[in-house]
Amino acid sequence: MNVPTAHLLYLSAGLFALGVLGFMVRRNVIVVLMCVELMLNAANLAFLAASRQHALEGKPALQGPVFAIFVITVAAAEAAVGLALIIALYRLKQSAETDAAAEMKG
């Protein structure tokens, strides 16, 4: 693949921005959670793009993939906790919308 690293980073930025956008506009908690996953994937892509760049320059390049592995692991953990929280919310409110969790304010 003969693509400049910058283009990978552009893609990453786009994914990140979409994740951020989704997080801010969607009301369904599950979808919001998915948007977080999008952001994490964008980060991963950036890590790997950077790693590839460093590899091409002949520098040590393994930190990127390692971080990505950790990110994937943590993403799984977060997803699990997040979904458990959604279940807990749904039990109380019969809803998985963020509006159901807007009782406290001020």
Next chain:
Amino acid sequence: MELVLLTFLPLLGALAVLCTPRAAEGLQRGIALATTLAVAVLGVKLFLGYDVPGGDGAATPYSFSLPWFQLPWRDGTPTQVHFSLAMDGISLLMVTLTAVLMPIVILSTWGHVEKRVKEFMVWMLVMQTGMLGTFLAVDLVLFYFFWEVSLIPLYFLVGIWGGEQRLYATVKFFLYTLAGSLLMMVAIIAILFDRGTSDLGELIAQLGQTPLEQQLWYFAAFALAFGIKVPLLPFHTWLPDAHTQAPTSGSVVLAGVLLKMGTYGLLRFCIQMLPDAAVAAAPWMMALGAIGILYGALLAWAQTDLKRLIACSSVSHLGYVVLGLFALTPAGLSGGMLQMVNHGISTGLLFLLVGMLYERRHSRALDAFGGVATVMPLFALFWVFTVLSSAGLPGLNGFVGEYLILLGSFQSSPLWSVIGLTGVIFGAVYLLMATRKMLFGACTNPENQRLTDLNAREIVLMLPLVVLAVWLGVRPNDFMGKVEPDLAEVGRRVAVARQSTAALEPVTPLTEGVAAR
């Protein structure tokens, strides 16, 4: 060591009171009275034992110092903060005033503190420690420490035992004072960075050499904190509220000692520590003082609430102190110092008297009275005496201070002196107006006709102050003699500063005696 004992004896008393059961009010009052009496005895003993340091540079007779903690600055060199107390003439006078006033205050509470006696006594005693510490601390950090600590007890005293609007008054007092002192904290931080020491003696020796602009910044921060506490003219509005709402004893301590912390600070830090800035700022400070005198007097004249009237008169009286101190002449400095004590005595007495009246009549409105002298002749006697002392009648305490202040300020700025002089007139106006409305005329109101005259306790508790008022008026040297050398030293520093900043402010020279003498 005496100083440590003096400072922390009240705190010990407070702990003792804390250990008593809540219902044992007699015991609590007793402990508090005994403690303050002990402190008073100690204070008087220190006063009598204080020898004016000789010209050979002998150390001050009383001092105490322990390393307290280290602040981690100055490029790796930590700044050692000391727990150091020391007494020179200036603090001696303030300490003695505090020590003597407190048993009187405690004794006065018999009449008006009925609920939550235990807490009251604890706060009173804690406050005394705070005040004594403030006057005795010769470490900048320690001073600030005591300075703010003494704020809290009054907050409670006003807030719990105060009048109707007590919450408003106490919060206003607290926040207002705090705002000033926090800026002072920033200045203290800066000074410590600049000099690497928090020892007052060293700072006094060193800070005179810092550039004027820097001194002026420090001065501004300190003067704001002290000015609010004093209170100096535009920052005074917390005082009438606090005084009006405070219980009698709180008012007495507030007027008698706490406000003096402000003027003491002005003298100790703004003038002694920052002489060049003091010289540069003197015209402004004198203006504030002089206008404050007039303003406070006019303000007092318009009041209908007795306590508020006295509070406003405090603004006026403390204007004298500031006017005198910032005249920066020997007479002005001494007069300001003396006036601090005088105000403590006179205004303390006034508040005590108003309190006694309030306990009987439950009103402080001037209109509610009239002809009280007929039913309470002894009260009238004390009141008139106090009013005269407050108005600066020669032979009583107020006069010498006022005279020296006006003389001193006349020497450095005739204009402000003359404006301050109007206070002499208006002081008589509002005080006599209040006296006339309250004491004189026919006693027609049936509620007033039932008033009983002062009892023995009330007379006894006021007597020490009365004696002091006369003594200070007749033989001021007995008191000021111990202060003079220190004030003279301050005066010398200021004189040096004046010469170095002569370009800034034209100084009216003291015309020497006529040539032929």
Next chain:
Amino acid sequence: MNAQNLLQMFDANALRALAPLIALALGLVLVLFAGVFPLGRAVRATLVVASLAASAVLHGNLLLGGETPGKVLAGTFESSSTTAMWGLVFVASTLFAWLYSVRYYEEDAPFKNEHDVLMLATAIGMMLMAGARDLIVFFIGLELLSIPLYALAAFRRDRARSVEAGLKYFLLGAFAAGFFLYGSALVYATTGSLSLDTLADPAARAALGQPMALVGVALIAASVFFKVSVFPFHLWVPDVYEGAPTPVTALMATGTKAAGFAFLMSALVLLPASTATTVALIAVITMAAGNFGALAQTDVKRMLAYSGIAHAGTLLLGVAGAIHGDPSNGAPVQASLVYMAAYVATAAGAFGLLALLERDGGPTTLESLKGLAQRRPWVASALTLFMLSLGGIPATGGFLGKYLVFSVAVRSELTGFAIVGVLLSVVALGYYLRVIIAMYMQSPEHDANVSAPRPASAATTLASIVCAALVLATGVLPGWLLELT
């Protein structure tokens, strides 16, 4: 690197550095196992306290025992006297939170063991954050702190507010984690390194000035700002603090914040000097947001949440000072340590007492505090002490911290910001005083509505006394704390 020197990495030094974490991990596992067997409450308590105590002792050993291990495990983790002190702060905050939680929940509430496990896990996370010299380690520490806290915040899952708190905290936390990761990736892309020490090299520092690295650093900062609740990343704080069980709130208010600042102080290398003004500005705005927010509250817990925001702002001013000044100067670190230590004792005590009062019925509002000085004089006086310490009045630990942090700011020529900050702390006193006013100077409007106080548990009493003693001790005799840090 080959398989042989893999083992060599785990030398005695590394073990000594990790021992406090291992002690906690061990305790965590044991507590978890203890839940399997029908063992009494005492066993669990013993295990929790023992593991925390062991961790504290090990930290203490690092602090006082001469040579510290320094950087271990290929430079990914550092164990210095500073991290040891932070460790003690974390242990203390966890311990206080735990002590206050002992009788907080209903007798028959489920998952008590799990609760304690999660608390211990957060402590490990904090220590990882404080000692991290590599962004990966920090990230794992951050998550190890966060994930258990998400669950703890929602621990009373039968209460909507608790779940709401957990969910909000979680979602925004994940959002912030996304920022962090993306930012790390950008930093990595520009500099080729994730190690803070490598980033301090001149070559890397030059790379850090590149736009992409700056954006990366900004995103990392944003995520840490979220954790320590700095404007405008602070909005979750009041809701989450209010909804979470109060002992958990105490943990969040003290431990999380301390860990965040511990990382900020050790990651200063990422921040170029030019950012100082921005950070100081953010700090001041944060103080304003926190203080003004608190001023409008009547629920004391929520008020304290806002107050926590303000305190974060104050500390951030110290960070700004550290950025602006010479980073090699140790004063800012010491200032933040002292501030945090005092704050932990104060806030833990305050929240703990709120936890105690909640058991008397309902949330603690200014209204419900009225006349407390008559009903519970000791609680009232302790709460007063904590309020004054939060307000930074001398003779309390809060003053010392405030003094040091502002002096860092003044030292770094951020005096203007310091003055604004100082004035904002007058606003702060405005609401702290209202608590005192309610307790001491007002009486309840309907005496009948005031339920009889329930006695405090021994754990609560102990924790409160220790907190109060610490607050006073740091306030009156600050020497020992300054020596330690």
Next chain:
Amino acid sequence: MSSILFYVLALVALLGAAGVILAKSPMGSVISLLGTFFALSVIYLLAGFQFLAAAQILVYAGAILVLFLFVIMLLNLGAMGSRFELSFAPLQGGRARLAGAIAVAFALVGLIAAQRTTLAATSAPAADAPAIDGLEGLALELFGRYSLPFQAVSVLLLATMVAVIVLAKRQREGEHGGERGGERGGDPR
């Protein structure tokens, strides 16, 4: 050739991401997300990350998305429509416009930052270049330099497990109901 594939995949990934936001039902979002994940996985592969590509499929697609699906089913949120429908409702309204502006700004900041940052010129890689994330290298890093986070992750996973149990386990008999009737709605089946 592979470059063109990258751009196609990039488009797919972006469309998938957009789909997540725009899908009417959560189920649609999951499907879109799956598309993105796959596209990314292939890109990883193209970029020379074999292990990561596998992990992406295994963990994300295989585990996380299944978890999502599971929850959606559990909460009966999937019934809203089996067809994949788009809805632009979330992007309407003032707040959404603001959010859109922020997102665009983020993208721009990312783009500009990447563009203005000088990275060393890429040389064309050999077609059969070994994977950057070779297993041995990864292992040495994970168990060597990063052994601490690696072990910490184990604690993290343990804690996650505990957390999930605490949050999601069915309530026992006699446990207090929630403020809004835990027994009735708290346990949907």
Next chain:
Amino acid sequence: MPSHESHAWLWWIPLLPLLGSAIAGALHLATLRARHGDPQASAPASLAPWIACGAMLGSFVLSVTGFLELRELEPAARHLASTAHDWISIGGLDVDLGLLLDPLSSVMTLVITGVGFLIHVYASGYMKGDKGYGKFFAYLNLFVFAMLMLVLSSSLLGVFIGWEGVGLCSFLLIGFWYEKGWPAEAAQKAFVMNRVGDACFLIGSFLLIRLFDTLDLATIAHTVGSTVSFTDEQALDMSLAALFLFGGCCGKSAQFPLFTWLPDAMAGPTPVSALIHAATMVTSGIYLVVRLNPLFAASGWVLPLIAIVGALTALIGGSTALVQRDIKKVLAYSTVSQLGYMFLALGSGAWAAALFHVVTHAFFKALLFLGAGSVIHGMHEEQDMHKMGGLRKHMPQTYITFLAGAAALSGLPLLSGFFSKDEILAHAFANGGLYYGLWAVGALTAALTAYYTWRMVALTFFGEERFDHHHVHPHESPLVMTLPLMVLAVLSILGGVLGLPPVLHVPHLLAEWLAPVTDAGNKILAQSPGEHHLSHALEWVLLGLGSAIALGFAHTGFHAHRHGTAQDEFFARKRPTLAATLGDAWTIDSRYARIIVLPLRMLSFLIAVVVDQFAIDGLVNGTGRTARDIAQHSRRAVDGSLASYALWMGAGALAICALWMWS
């Protein structure tokens, strides 16, 4: 100033009355304590007059002793001093508290203690039965103490202590019957107006310190007297010092424009009016000027100013006294007028003449007041002369002695007032220029004086009895009251021998006696150009003119009123505006109220309400309110919605990114 051996006994002159005051006060308090239960409790108070009079007598005897001792000395060495060193030695101000008995203070002391003693005796009868009997004597003795301090003090600060002390006692005594209300107001007014003067006094003292670096009176006088020339600045300072000191005198000695308190001060008991507001306190201004005569002599334009003010005051007082109906008011305005005379004398440089008039005035005005008091006493507290008449039959002793006083006041030939007044007029005339006009005013005032004095005599003692016979039974006062009257009558008649005019070729006793004090001032005045001596012929002419005016107007005044009040009523009808203006002392007092007091009062309310409450405190409270408002507004950001929190976070992160990227 060479110092002499210490005469510590001098202290007893003021201290005796102080002691008396303390004891009398204690007696009063003793009655207070017992008043509630015991009707006989006022018994201790009846001791008070004995104590007070005893103290006065002792003091008088000591004064006489001092006088005699002084006489033994050479004129130039007539100083007896006793000094307590280092009384105040604070802040560069070193003041010794010292007493100095020299010819000037010895004259004053004799008058104060002598006349004072008589008035004390009188008062013991007059005040009998008052419930504040003891208190009254305590105040009275205290007053004498302060007055003695005033005249005996060797430093200006000591003088000021006495100065304010007499003001205080005056305040206390004017307001003695405070239950009535208006005396309390009058007392307040007196005190405040005196304070205005005192403020001037203080400025004067500051200027003196600036000039001389001391407040020692003798040193100041000596320095001025022996200095050949002053720089311009010093001369200006001297003039200003003199001016401000004179300002102080205006307050104390009731000169225009500060005289309005004195008529009101008649609210006090009559002995007080006699002692304080006629014989002693009000003359302290004259004493001070004489004491510092070199300063005033060297003060240039201030001296004519003093003369003008004096003449003006004399005229205002005299003309106002014409129409008063209250007998005490007549005497009060008469006092104002006579004090004006004294200042006219001082302004003419006639120090001895001024003091001569002080002495004679003390005799006859005290006599008149006491006589008036006797009348009032006999008439059951009636003061309106229109309700008197024909009293000569009822109270013959009072009548006779009153006549003597009236004759002296109106300057009937050969009586004491005649000589002192004519000496003043002669000195004024001798100065020439501007002073001719002042002399004319003085002469006019002399005419007015004769007229109103005899109007008063006629209305009170002659004509039909206009009082209500059912309620008022005029009676002669007891001996304890009439005896002092008689003594004073003799003094009023014979007092003139102290200062016989030079034309008679007998020594002017008082002038000679005072010469050591006044020489310095006279010497300075003598240096100024101008004719200072009158020819004998001119002196005779002036004497004759004076006699003629006095006799003529006394006659007119007496006859116009001897048959009743018709003349007064006619005048009031015919010239209502003039009558009102005169009756109200040229409406100066009401002008004060309108021009000074009212605006100040309004300013005070303006400050209290608008400036203080609204502006300053409004700013303070506004700060608090603003904080609360900000707080309420800031709550809106925390709306509970996850999306908006995220929005804030996103925006924040973006802002930081942008800031740092482009920083």
